[in-house]
Amino acid sequence: MLNRLKKISLGSWIIIGMILGLIFGIIINLFIHDPFIKDVVLMNNVFYLGGNVFIKLMKMLVVPLVFCSIVVGVASVSDIKTLGKIGGSTILIYLFTTAVGVTIALLVTGAIQPGADLTLVDVAPSSVTVNQSMTDAVLNVIPDNPINSLASGDMLPIIIFACLLGFILSKLKDESKTVNKIFVEGDRIMIEMTALVMKFAPIGVFCLMAKTFGSLGSSATLPLLKYCGCLLLCLAIQLLIIYPSLLVAFTRLNPITFFRKFLPVMIFAFPSTSTATIPINLEKLTEMGVSKDVSSFTIPLGATINMDGTAIMQGVAVMFAAQVYGVDLGTSALITVIITAVIASVGTAAVPSAGMVTLSMVFTSVGLPSGIIGIIMGIDSILNMCRTTVNITGDAICTIIVSFKNKAMDTDIFNGKKQPDFKNYFN
Numbered sequence: 001m002l003n004r005l006k007k008i009s010l011g012s013w014i015i016i017g018m019i020l021g022l023i024f025g026i027i028i029n030l031f032i033h034d035p036f037i038k039d040v041v042l043m044n045n046v047f048y049l050g051g052n053v054f055i056k057l058m059k060m061l062v063v064p065l066v067f068c069s070i071v072v073g074v075a076s077v078s079d080i081k082t083l084g085k086i087g088g089s090t091i092l093i094y095l096f097t098t099a100v101g102v103t104i105a106l107l108v109t110g111a112i113q114p115g116a117d118l119t120l121v122d123v124a125p126s127s128v129t130v131n132q133s134m135t136d137a138v139l140n141v142i143p144d145n146p147i148n149s150l151a152s153g154d155m156l157p158i159i160i161f162a163c164l165l166g167f168i169l170s171k172l173k174d175e176s177k178t179v180n181k182i183f184v185e186g187d188r189i190m191i192e193m194t195a196l197v198m199k200f201a202p203i204g205v206f207c208l209m210a211k212t213f214g215s216l217g218s219s220a221t222l223p224l225l226k227y228c229g230c231l232l233l234c235l236a237i238q239l240l241i242i243y244p245s246l247l248v249a250f251t252r253l254n255p256i257t258f259f260r261k262f263l264p265v266m267i268f269a270f271p272s273t274s275t276a277t278i279p280i281n282l283e284k285l286t287e288m289g290v291s292k293d294v295s296s297f298t299i300p301l302g303a304t305i306n307m308d309g310t311a312i313m314q315g316v317a318v319m320f321a322a323q324v325y326g327v328d329l330g331t332s333a334l335i336t337v338i339i340t341a342v343i344a345s346v347g348t349a350a351v352p353s354a355g356m357v358t359l360s361m362v363f364t365s366v367g368l369p370s371g372i373i374g375i376i377m378g379i380d381s382i383l384n385m386c387r388t389t390v391n392i393t394g395d396a397i398c399t400i401i402v403s404f405k406n407k408a409m410d411t412d413i414f415n416g417k418k419q420p421d422f423k424n425y426f427n
Contacts (some may be wrong), residue, residue: 010198014377017202018209025213040216047211055203055360055370057197062361063153065194065230066213066344067162068187074166086406090298093246093398094306095342100242101308102341105234105315106334111231114226115323153364159343201377223324224379231316231383235390238308243397251404255413262396263290268391269385274303277392285396289413290403291397300404301397314341314362319370321363333366340365 008016031036035087141147143157150158169183244255257268265284269277278299285295318337322329329337344358363370403409412418 013202017206021206021209025210028214047207065190070162073168101312102315107278109319115320118223132304250401289410291408299398309390
């Protein structure tokens with residue numbers, strides 16, 4: 001029995017915590033009417049403490065995790081300048097598709113308003129300030145004092161400073177080996193710490209779900225289902241409209257042919273991770289006529305920095321939280337969300353549900369309270385598989401576009417007029 005429990009994945013434990021918290025919360029709401037037991041003991045102590053300890057642990061990770069990961073990422077990615085146009089165009093397309101995905105998420109969630117009928121009483125809307133002039137928004141991105149920004153958790157200045165530091169480290173190369181090694185090891189330490197904190201996620205999610213449904217009862221069900229619907233709709237738009245449109249616009253290739261050939265990778269990715277799909281992704285792209293010289297660079301890079309599904313989730317989550325707390329996000333705040341979500345998706349660590357840790361960073365960038373993240377995490381664990389499918393499909397589409405534009409693709413193979421040559425594939 002104990003061995004069976006050990007084999008259950010973290011994602012499954014989070015889902016179990018979510019379901020148990022939901023059921024337990026509704027039972028408390030329906031059958032426990034003693035104010036002392038329900039409100040004082042359970043809601044305001046046991047569940048409040050359990051949920052907020054987990055939220056605070058996640059917030060504790062955000063600054064060092066994102067800072068180290070972006071410094072290391074920029075320091076390594078900047079080496080692609082040796083690959084000339086291929087490296088530059090690949091990163092530009094990856095960033096563009098991520099920004100488009102976040103924008104779609106904000107527009108769709110703003111139109112559907114999934115959080116409008118859900119009210120959480122733990123944070124007063126008046127305590128949140130997110131509107132500022134565009135001039136101030138631009139100026140606030142530049143850190144006056146990076147140490148102060150790190151101490152206060154002011155995320156956008158931290159990101160700018162991390163990018164500049166990473167660029168300088170890559171430029172100095174051998175002269176900065178020691179400093180670069182410190183950040184590489186720091187990044188590794190933070191990934192391990194994130195993995196450790198995430199082991200407490202099922203308990204945190206249970207407490208947050210129990211507190212929400214214990215206070216609100218079944219009235220919270222419809223808004224949370226609408227949140228799921230919004231996220232799935234945004235992912236579907238990215239997968240079935242944006243990606244095929246880009247493929248047609250840049251290459252004139254048939255998207256139906258692409259999806260027919262790429263479907264096995266999408267199915268494989270559903271219960272898997274972006275990194276795990278790299279071998280089969282490379283093989284299928286070769287079957288479509290893409291040069292291995294290009295795909296062997298763009299696909300691993302995409303598995304690291306091209307997290308469109310994660311960025312879309314963060315956009316939906318921010319709008320959902322703003323609606324729950326009654327906050328009207330201004331234009332500058334929405335632009336900040338787009339920029340921060342794009343960079344946060346790039347800086348997401350390769351550990352389960354780490355996107356939820358960087359989600360706290362996106363919330364902080366526009367001044368939203370992060371108390372709802374645990375509730376979103378419980379629901380989002382189910383949707384994580386859909387995000388992975390979107391991520392790896394975006395990697396493949398971008399790779400085809402880059403290959404086509406750099407004359408490193410045989411369209412006759414893609415269209416089935418010629419067979420791919422696997423002779424040197426594994427060399």
